[in-house]
Amino acid sequence: MGECSRPNAWKKNAWGTNDNEVEEPVVRFVDIMSEDLAQSIDEEEKKQEETFLKDFENVMNSESIDEILLNTSGMTDEEMAIALQRHFDREADLARAVASSSNTGEQTTKNARNMKNVVVTPDRYCPKTAQETDEDSDEDDDELRQIATDMLYAKLDEESASSSRLRTTGSVTKHNPTIAARRNADKTLNDAVNVSTGDLVSDAISSRVYNSLRSFAKTEVKRQMRMKDKEEKATMETSVDANTRLSLFKWINQGVFDTIEGVIATGKESAVLHAAQSSSTHFAVKVYKTTLSEFKNRSEYVKDDFRFKNPRGVLRIWAEREFMNLMRMTKWGLPCPTPVKLKRHLLVMSLIGEDGVAAPRLKNVDWGFFTDVERRNIYEQVESIMCRLYKECQLVHADLSEFNLLLSEGKVYVIDVSQAMDLSHPRNLHFLTRDIENVLSFFSKIETPSLPTPVALFNLITQLEMSEEDDLHVQVEQFSEENRGVHLRRDKARPADFEWEKYELDKKANRGISPARDFN
Numbered sequence: 001m002g003e004c005s006r007p008n009a010w011k012k013n014a015w016g017t018n019d020n021e022v023e024e025p026v027v028r029f030v031d032i033m034s035e036d037l038a039q040s041i042d043e044e045e046k047k048q049e050e051t052f053l054k055d056f057e058n059v060m061n062s063e064s065i066d067e068i069l070l071n072t073s074g075m076t077d078e079e080m081a082i083a084l085q086r087h088f089d090r091e092a093d094l095a096r097a098v099a100s101s102s103n104t105g106e107q108t109t110k111n112a113r114n115m116k117n118v119v120v121t122p123d124r125y126c127p128k129t130a131q132e133t134d135e136d137s138d139e140d141d142d143e144l145r146q147i148a149t150d151m152l153y154a155k156l157d158e159e160s161a162s163s164s165r166l167r168t169t170g171s172v173t174k175h176n177p178t179i180a181a182r183r184n185a186d187k188t189l190n191d192a193v194n195v196s197t198g199d200l201v202s203d204a205i206s207s208r209v210y211n212s213l214r215s216f217a218k219t220e221v222k223r224q225m226r227m228k229d230k231e232e233k234a235t236m237e238t239s240v241d242a243n244t245r246l247s248l249f250k251w252i253n254q255g256v257f258d259t260i261e262g263v264i265a266t267g268k269e270s271a272v273l274h275a276a277q278s279s280s281t282h283f284a285v286k287v288y289k290t291t292l293s294e295f296k297n298r299s300e301y302v303k304d305d306f307r308f309k310n311p312r313g314v315l316r317i318w319a320e321r322e323f324m325n326l327m328r329m330t331k332w333g334l335p336c337p338t339p340v341k342l343k344r345h346l347l348v349m350s351l352i353g354e355d356g357v358a359a360p361r362l363k364n365v366d367w368g369f370f371t372d373v374e375r376r377n378i379y380e381q382v383e384s385i386m387c388r389l390y391k392e393c394q395l396v397h398a399d400l401s402e403f404n405l406l407l408s409e410g411k412v413y414v415i416d417v418s419q420a421m422d423l424s425h426p427r428n429l430h431f432l433t434r435d436i437e438n439v440l441s442f443f444s445k446i447e448t449p450s451l452p453t454p455v456a457l458f459n460l461i462t463q464l465e466m467s468e469e470d471d472l473h474v475q476v477e478q479f480s481e482e483n484r485g486v487h488l489r490r491d492k493a494r495p496a497d498f499e500w501e502k503y504e505l506d507k508k509a510n511r512g513i514s515p516a517r518d519f520n
């Protein structure tokens with residue numbers, strides 16, 4: 001990362017000049033007209049040319065280029081790639097220096113002089129933006145395609161001794177396998193078959209393969225059309241409807257925030273918007289999708305949760321559930337968004353991120369820049385979140401993975417807790433096991449050192465004593481079955497979900513009005 005942030009000696013500024021260029025001295029008009037000055041400029045230019053040639057020769061004779069190639073043995077693939085890139089860059093720099101030497105004598109001389117130190121400009125190793133890459137490769141592609149096509153023509157011309165590359169001679173007919181195969185290749189190359197094949201220069205395709213390609217292409221076109229339809233439908237479903245816009249507008253009028261800056265993400269169950277107050281306080285507004293189909297997968301989370309005896313009612317109170325869970329987690333000081341407002345299917349919470357830019361999910365972090373110690377530290381934060389969720393908040397996240405953990409300034413935050421379940425849920429250990437497996441599998445993928453086994457982490461979180469010898473799932477199923485009655489009895493007498501109990505009491509006292517009204 002440090003490498004990439006060093007200034008690029010070749011980079012031009014917005015005015016198209018090099019920042020490192022020395023400004024030309026101001027010369028008086030009288031001096032410009034002077035013969036002496038003209039002569040001295042001539043001499044100076046000659047001197048510069050000589051120096052440049054000398055430097056250039058030195059650079060060419062310098063040990064580094066040859067050494068780079070000679071010493072590739074024992075290098076890893078990456079080191080070798082960098083070394084080759086360095087060589088390539090050096091050649092490019094030299095070529096550039098030579099090309100521009102006649103125009104910019106002084107600058108080129110300086111570049112050639114500095115070449116030994118500067119050739120490897122760090123930003124060359126930074127990935128290009130997709131746009132840059134596309135543009136470059138487009139041009140290259142066009143050129144290559146032209147060359148390839150020319151070669152194809154030339155070869156066919158040679159072979160058929162005809163000006164037309166596909167014209168047959170004498171008794172050769174289209175049934176001749178060689179000609180037919182070439183014709184197939186030509187048709188494929190020239191878009192008769194709508195698949196990307198690369199340049200089929202002087203290649204031949206048998207009729208069987210050609211026909212398969214054609215039928216594949218037809219199916220592919222249909223599939224892409226179907227996908228486009230689906231995407232358009234999805235976009236319609238995630239767009240903010242009139243009621244939602246009205247609620248957002250009300251919040252703007254109330255001064256909760258003054259602008260909706262844009263969409264942060266659209267998830268399976270919601271769209272998350274970025275709202276801001278005076279450009280300094282930032283919020284995430286989660287807009288839950290309200291169609292039943294979006295929630296069909298949720299029944300497994302709620303059907304046994306005593307807080308949601310009536311699953312049909314769940315749709316209406318899903319946002320409320322996330323709000324309550326966030327409240328509970330915030331109260332215990334867990335790193336998560338702070339809930340701010342709630343209205344029907346809209347939840348306003350603090351934005352996790354810096355300066356109004358939402359933090360990335362662990363899934364999207366570039367772990368290549370993290371040391372083992374740093375990765376381990378991030379893992380420990382996640383482990384602590386899981387332990388505290390269970391022990392302090394009496395919750396199991398139930399959808400924990402690299403997609404629902406954000407990283408902001410080295411700190412991990414947990415989000416998306418609408419499905420988080422109370423420990424009274426008879427299947428909570430089953431979901432906890434799934435969370436543990438997701439988390440460990442992710443951290444093992446990014447090569448975090450010293451990870452515990454799923455059983456060890458499970459025991460750490462629950463304080464139960466599962467055995468390393470047997471399958472964790474089987475043990476959890478057995479344990480849950482045996483303790484089902486105990487759980488239910490205990491929950492009846494002393495509900496773990498004290499917030500929810502209080503919520504129900506409040507609601508009853510208020511003739512069914514949600515205690516979350518204070519946040520509406």
Ligand SMILES: Nc1ncnc2c1ncn2[C@@H]1O[C@H](COP(=O)(O)OP(=O)(O)OP(=O)(O)O)[C@@H](O)[C@H]1O
Nearest residue numbers: 265267268269270272284337350351352358415416
């Ligand atoms: N408070 C927040 N601060 C910053 N970004 C957030 C916040 N809440 C959500 N996001 C972003 O919005 C995305 C979707 O949010 P969330 O996971 O809560 O919605 P979802 O519909 O449950 O998504 P999915 O089911 O696909 O995980 C997150 O992955 C995250 O990038």
